[in-house]
Amino acid sequence: MVPHLTTALKGPLLDLERRFLTEQPSIERWFRTQWLEHTVPFYASVDLRNSGFKLAPVDTNLFPGGFNNLNPDFLPLCIHAAQSAIEKICPEARGVLLIPENHTRNQFYLQNVLMLKRVLQQSGLNVRVGSLLPEITQATDIALADGSTLTLEPILRKGNRLSIGDFDPCVVLLNNDLSAGVPELLRGLEQNVLPPLQGGWTTRRKSKHFAAYDHVAQDFAALLDIDPWLVNPYFDVCGEVDFHARTGEDCLAAKVDVVLQKMRAKYAEYGVKDAPFVIVKADAGTYGMGIMTVKDASEVRDLNRKQRNKMAVVKEGMQVSDVLIQEGVYTFEQINEAVAEPVVYMVDHFVVGGFYRVHTGRGTDENLNAPGMHFVPLAFESSCTLPNPHSAPDDTPNRFYAYGVVARLALLAASIELEELTA
Amino acid sequence: MVPHLTTALKGPLLDLERRFLTEQPSIERWFRTQWLEHTVPFYASVDLRNSGFKLAPVDTNLFPGGFNNLNPDFLPLCIHAAQSAIEKICPEARGVLLIPENHTRNQFYLQNVLMLKRVLQQSGLNVRVGSLLPEITQATDIALADGSTLTLEPILRKGNRLSIGDFDPCVVLLNNDLSAGVPELLRGLEQNVLPPLQGGWTTRRKSKHFAAYDHVAQDFAALLDIDPWLVNPYFDVCGEVDFHARTGEDCLAAKVDVVLQKMRAKYAEYGVKDAPFVIVKADAGTYGMGIMTVKDASEVRDLNRKQRNKMAVVKEGMQVSDVLIQEGVYTFEQINEAVAEPVVYMVDHFVVGGFYRVHTGRGTDENLNAPGMHFVPLAFESSCTLPNPHSAPDDTPNRFYAYGVVARLALLAASIELEELTA
Numbered sequence: 001m002v003p004h005l006t007t008a009l010k011g012p013l014l015d016l017e018r019r020f021l022t023e024q025p026s027i028e029r030w031f032r033t034q035w036l037e038h039t040v041p042f043y044a045s046v047d048l049r050n051s052g053f054k055l056a057p058v059d060t061n062l063f064p065g066g067f068n069n070l071n072p073d074f075l076p077l078c079i080h081a082a083q084s085a086i087e088k089i090c091p092e093a094r095g096v097l098l099i100p101e102n103h104t105r106n107q108f109y110l111q112n113v114l115m116l117k118r119v120l121q122q123s124g125l126n127v128r129v130g131s132l133l134p135e136i137t138q139a140t141d142i143a144l145a146d147g148s149t150l151t152l153e154p155i156l157r158k159g160n161r162l163s164i165g166d167f168d169p170c171v172v173l174l175n176n177d178l179s180a181g182v183p184e185l186l187r188g189l190e191q192n193v194l195p196p197l198q199g200g201w202t203t204r205r206k207s208k209h210f211a212a213y214d215h216v217a218q219d220f221a222a223l224l225d226i227d228p229w230l231v232n233p234y235f236d237v238c239g240e241v242d243f244h245a246r247t248g249e250d251c252l253a254a255k256v257d258v259v260l261q262k263m264r265a266k267y268a269e270y271g272v273k274d275a276p277f278v279i280v281k282a283d284a285g286t287y288g289m290g291i292m293t294v295k296d297a298s299e300v301r302d303l304n305r306k307q308r309n310k311m312a313v314v315k316e317g318m319q320v321s322d323v324l325i326q327e328g329v330y331t332f333e334q335i336n337e338a339v340a341e342p343v344v345y346m347v348d349h350f351v352v353g354g355f356y357r358v359h360t361g362r363g364t365d366e367n368l369n370a371p372g373m374h375f376v377p378l379a380f381e382s383s384c385t386l387p388n389p390h391s392a393p394d395d396t397p398n399r400f401y402a403y404g405v406v407a408r409l410a411l412l413a414a415s416i417e418l419e420e421l422t423a
Numbered sequence: 424m425v426p427h428l429t430t431a432l433k434g435p436l437l438d439l440e441r442r443f444l445t446e447q448p449s450i451e452r453w454f455r456t457q458w459l460e461h462t463v464p465f466y467a468s469v470d471l472r473n474s475g476f477k478l479a480p481v482d483t484n485l486f487p488g489g490f491n492n493l494n495p496d497f498l499p500l501c502i503h504a505a506q507s508a509i510e511k512i513c514p515e516a517r518g519v520l521l522i523p524e525n526h527t528r529n530q531f532y533l534q535n536v537l538m539l540k541r542v543l544q545q546s547g548l549n550v551r552v553g554s555l556l557p558e559i560t561q562a563t564d565i566a567l568a569d570g571s572t573l574t575l576e577p578i579l580r581k582g583n584r585l586s587i588g589d590f591d592p593c594v595v596l597l598n599n600d601l602s603a604g605v606p607e608l609l610r611g612l613e614q615n616v617l618p619p620l621q622g623g624w625t626t627r628r629k630s631k632h633f634a635a636y637d638h639v640a641q642d643f644a645a646l647l648d649i650d651p652w653l654v655n656p657y658f659d660v661c662g663e664v665d666f667h668a669r670t671g672e673d674c675l676a677a678k679v680d681v682v683l684q685k686m687r688a689k690y691a692e693y694g695v696k697d698a699p700f701v702i703v704k705a706d707a708g709t710y711g712m713g714i715m716t717v718k719d720a721s722e723v724r725d726l727n728r729k730q731r732n733k734m735a736v737v738k739e740g741m742q743v744s745d746v747l748i749q750e751g752v753y754t755f756e757q758i759n760e761a762v763a764e765p766v767v768y769m770v771d772h773f774v775v776g777g778f779y780r781v782h783t784g785r786g787t788d789e790n791l792n793a794p795g796m797h798f799v800p801l802a803f804e805s806s807c808t809l810p811n812p813h814s815a816p817d818d819t820p821n822r823f824y825a826y827g828v829v830a831r832l833a834l835l836a837a838s839i840e841l842e843e844l845t846a
Binding site for chain 1: 447448449450451452454455456458459496498499500502503506507509510514515516517518545546548549773806808809810
């Protein structure tokens with residue numbers, strides 16, 4: 001079962017997907033040489049949007065939380081990829097301390113943690129899950145809906161090493177995006193911390209990611225001789241916005257207008273009849289809190305109190321001051337009349353699967369990763385590594401291959417972004 | 424559908440498989456450090472025998488010819504692994520020249536070549552298949568039983584580079600074991616040749632492989648604190664045997680006796696009631712030609728003319744002069760009353776699948792890879808990377824994990840063997 005495009009696959013994207021197929025050897029070779037030059041994050045997930053005329057990443061998560069949503073048939077791919085990552089980063093490792101988010105009541109998230117633990121175990125590592133929650137003072141079993149159990153344990157710090165009891169891990173793997181800041185516990189460790197602490201939302205900025213992505217998309221477009229806009233959303237950024245005090249609104253409105261104008265020119269060039277929209281969201285932070293869809297600059301001037309409150313705060317009460325204005329990409333994939341948005345999962349530089357967020361209550365121009373949102377995950381039914389040049393460019397394996405290519409472009413941007421953050 | 428062990432899984436192997444599970448992190452860490460020290464061949468397949476009290480490799484093929492027999496569900500694993508290999512060996516590569524065996528009428532083999540071509544293509548390489556056959560003077564399409572077509576093309580040599588027309592490959596991948604010798608065409612190339620020419624049967628010797636395996640098995644057994652014999656067949660070798668002239672028979676009989684005596688001691692130690700047997704086979708060569716099962720030294724003295732003719736020659740008319748005497752390992756796996764022998768496939772250092780050779784007409788002490796043999800391939804139904812310590816040691820995923828471990832020991836031995844051959 002795969003969502004279908006509700007728009008006829010039109011000129012630009014069909015051409016793009018065709019070029020992905022015919023240029024596959026060049027693309028893969030290009031990626032190989034890029035991975036020689038850049039250090040890939042341990043893992044990542046990328047939200048894509050497919051409008052039929054454009055296929056672009058809109059968010060890159062360095063602490064992916066949906067491993068439970070992947071097709072279980074591809075678990076061996078995750079294991080291979082995790083083994084490759086461990087080989088490169090820490091071949092001598094025996095034990096990994098996995099530090100998840102503090103969501104002890106989110107069954108879906110906890111299943112993700114358990115799946116991640118299994119992947120690491122089956123890669124041949126001893127794995128213990130250490131919690132940052134102060135109330136976890138002893139090993140605590142949490143029953144999961146599927147009958148399994150996840151054990152959370154308190155983390156000890158001795159000098160600059162973390163441990164759990166007498167378990168002394170070589171590596172600390174974060175599945176916690178540090179939205180609440182970097183805890184003292186994690187600072188200055190002698191153990192390898194993956195991804196690096198700088199990848200957390202205390203220091204990470206979406207605008208830096210998409211600035212790196214701009215360069216990646218330019219290089220890739222030059223390789224394929226295509227318009228980079230086909231895989232790259234316009235964006236701009238406003239600093240020092242205060243939604244409560246209503247400062248920074250002029251900057252925001254002006255930049256919204258600039259992005260919309262650039263989009264109008266592109267829509268005209270490609271004959272796209274839809275209304276352009278931008279997504280305004282916090283430059284740091286996650287979970288789709290503080291996100292709005294805007295079709296006209298005036299909308300960001302006329303926010304009511306409720307809207308301003310919503311925009312002002314993201315996860316863990318982080319105040320929003322830097323705001324990203326990102327070209328909106330319609331998602332024209334639908335299944336049973338619900339909109340669907342692909343999320344691609346990568347471990348090391350390998351695409352290991354993905355799923356669709358399927359949401360019945362949302363429009364094609366809305367963010368599908370919103371708080372309290374109950375999307376239905378639909379695992380990719382086939383791998384992203386099986387392009388077939390003999391079938392149509394938008395045939396399922398070919399569409400998935402295209403998703404894997406664009407997701408890897410975002411992964412490459414994340415690599416460059418992390419290099420800059422840790423330099 | 425998985426063959427079952429006809430013998431109750433007894434003490435030694437059950438213990439062994441249990442240790443594989445409990446020691447998985449140590450095992451995987453050990454392999455990781457080994458792969459840092461040794462260069463793994465591009466690909467390999469390993470024939471294993473599982474007697475219920477022993478699990479050991481009996482043959483390691485550096486030019487595996489059964490990719491068509493693997494479970495198609497695991498194709499993405501092959502692709503990942505091939506990408507890893509290419510990344511390490513030749514990241515800049517765009518094109519590969521694949522050189523198969525000269526079997527243009529063996530449909531099974533040709534399907535293997537096509538599958539291998541697809542794996543390489545889906546890894547992102549341009550692939551052309553070049554034939555060593557003199558009658559291939561232009562591109563020749565061969566129709567395969569499944570409706571697909573394999574195109575064989577003539578290979579050109581200009582200076583020290585091979586090409587096909589204007590296709591100038593970076594890498595030459597051999598799927599030809601060079602039993603007929605190393606053709607002049609392949610000597611002294613500036614292109615990377617995989618595996619190296621020294622891996623062909625002109626220079627390779629099984630006894631060197633199993634000598635390297637001895638060391639690997641010793642180290643591995645020390646790691647796990649087990650008797651290395653549980654994963655290692657005894658062997659010895661006789662040079663200058665001439666089956667026609669009946670010279671070297673004394674050496675052969677004496678060594679057969681030595682191996683049988685060592686086996687009797689081990690069988691007594693472990694309470695094994697079966698009769699020990701040895702396999703006598705050519706030290707160089709493949710396809711199971713020139714192979715006999717021997718339970719008493721006298722049998723190699725009383726060969727009739729037909730048996731001597733059979734033993735004297737292997738594939739491509741190679742004369743046998745060096746003979747390997749290898750401890751026979753019973754295969755006590757059966758399916759529908761046919762004996763079954765697992766074959767594990769690896770690309771780079773990753774286990775990518777495998778299949779059983781299922782043979783109705785053979786005994787548990789006979790070689791299943793014989794000329795004219797019509798085994799039925801039965802693809803492994805699950806991956807070899809999903810051990811589950813919570814289920815029984817001989818549960819299917821755990822048995823497959825054990826196969827993957829022992830196959831990788833043989834792969835490591837092949838790595839060391841190739842290092843010595845190319846030193």
